[in-house]
Amino acid sequence: MNENQELEKLFEGVVPERLSEVLCLVEKHSAQFRRVRDKSGFTLDAGAYGAIQFTQRSLEQIWLFGFAGLYSLHCYSAVIVLAWCYSLNFDLEEIDGLPDQKNENELFAKLIKTIEELNSAESEYDFVWPVGIPNPADGKPKNIEQAAVFDLVLMATAYVFLHELKHVIFESEGNAPENPHDEELECDSFAANFMLSKSDDYSNTSSYSADKVRMKRSMGISLGSAFLAVATPKHNLGGTVTHPPVHKRWSAALGEIDLEESDYYWLYFASLAIGLMKYKGIDFPRQTVTSYKKLAISAIEALENGI
Numbered sequence: 001m002n003e004n005q006e007l008e009k010l011f012e013g014v015v016p017e018r019l020s021e022v023l024c025l026v027e028k029h030s031a032q033f034r035r036v037r038d039k040s041g042f043t044l045d046a047g048a049y050g051a052i053q054f055t056q057r058s059l060e061q062i063w064l065f066g067f068a069g070l071y072s073l074h075c076y077s078a079v080i081v082l083a084w085c086y087s088l089n090f091d092l093e094e095i096d097g098l099p100d101q102k103n104e105n106e107l108f109a110k111l112i113k114t115i116e117e118l119n120s121a122e123s124e125y126d127f128v129w130p131v132g133i134p135n136p137a138d139g140k141p142k143n144i145e146q147a148a149v150f151d152l153v154l155m156a157t158a159y160v161f162l163h164e165l166k167h168v169i170f171e172s173e174g175n176a177p178e179n180p181h182d183e184e185l186e187c188d189s190f191a192a193n194f195m196l197s198k199s200d201d202y203s204n205t206s207s208y209s210a211d212k213v214r215m216k217r218s219m220g221i222s223l224g225s226a227f228l229a230v231a232t233p234k235h236n237l238g239g240t241v242t243h244p245p246v247h248k249r250w251s252a253a254l255g256e257i258d259l260e261e262s263d264y265y266w267l268y269f270a271s272l273a274i275g276l277m278k279y280k281g282i283d284f285p286r287q288t289v290t291s292y293k294k295l296a297i298s299a300i301e302a303l304e305n306g307i
Contacts, residue, residue: 003033007161014158014220017201018194022165029172031165038124042231044160046167057124059157063136064115065227066153069268070145071108072275075101077267083289084262090295091286092278108275115230155195155220156227162191163224181244185252192221192256215265218257222269225253229276229303237280237307247304254296266292273299282306 001009004026011022025031030050036043042061044054079098083090095101114130121127134141140150166187170176177183195217203210228246229237239245250273259265270292277284277299284302289295 003035004031007033010154010158010161014155014217015195015198015202017198017205022162022194025165025169029165029169031168033161040120040122042119044164046164046171048171050168050172052161052164052168057118057121057127060136061115061118061231062157062160062224062227063153064111064118064130064133065230066149066156066223067133067146068108068111068115068275069152069223069226069272070149071104071111072271073268075104075108075275076271080267080270080289080292080295084292084295087288087290089286090289092274092284093286105278109279112230112276112279119231151216152220152223155217156224159191159195159221159224160227162194163187166190180242181239184243185249188225188249188252189256191224192253195221196256211259211263215259215263218259218265219268221253221256222265222272225250226269226272226276229273229280234280234307237303245304245307247300247307250300250303251297254300261291261293263292266296270296270299273303277303277306 007026008019008023012019015022031052032050033052033054036053036055038055038057042058044052044058046052076095079095080090082088096105111130111133118124118127129135134146134150136153141147164187167176167183170183170187177186196214199213199217200210202208203213206213228249232243232246236243237246239248254269257265273296274284282303283306284299287295287298
């Protein structure tokens with residue numbers, strides 16, 4: 001099975017209601033998905049002549065980050081829920097004093113560090129797969145939590161590839177925005193819209209409720225978007241010549257999401273964003289939790305203020 005066929009299976013699993021559309025776009029714009037020779041760093045980008053290149057280790061970094069998302073829920077979700085239910089303050093210093101919190105924080109930080117080690121390893125053979133994390137080569141885990149992570153990783157990966165496909169479309173049609181920041185944001189919007197705008201069509205032909213489908217796909221999008229904070233060095237979080245600030249891309253991604261303020265999606269994103277900022281030494285201010293959505297927005301504001 002070649003890479004284009006592999007990506008077809010990915011899109012079939014993530015956005016089955018739009019499979020024919022994405023395949024038409026791939027064919028029309030001569031997009032070619034190519035797994036290239038291993039090298040350090042994160043490589044998943046659109047090059048010349050419709051090529052979307054990626055390394056296996058880059059896909060593995062996204063895979064590991066999916067489990068970091070699970071660990072962030074273990075760190076913060078229960079505390080956030082309690083704070084919201086009783087209008088309590090969310091204070092990282094107080095939370096760090098809770099029983100078992102140190103261990104949960106260390107598990108999250110260790111996994112992010114592991115992703116960084118995989119990113120920088122001279123060869124993929126120099127990297128030792130972390131204990132307790134399923135290997136993607138083994139397929140979907142049987143454990144319920146890990147199986148949910150598997151689904152979210154596929155959605156995050158599809159989101160990233162759809163982003164790159166939009167770059168190919170811009171190149172093919174010769175109508176890319178003059179400002180590269182605008183192009184990146186439009187590619188983000190294209191990917192999110194592609195995954196969400198016709199999700200009700202899938203719900204109508206499956207046993208899944210429309211709200212749950214939108215929530216899960218939104219979580220996959222947020223996982224792909226949050227990964228930017230790991231793939232981007234801290235000194236570049238505020239943006240570069242070619243890429244806008246990560247907080248601006250997070251804000252734009254959240255703007256695509258139309259879910260209730262108490263939806264589990266916002267809890268997921270807030271937990272992950274707070275965990276990442278704590279890891280990177282960015283202050284998250286003490287505040288009263290009035291809704292999961294407002295906490296998620298506060299996390300984006302804290303990232304902007306902390307870089």
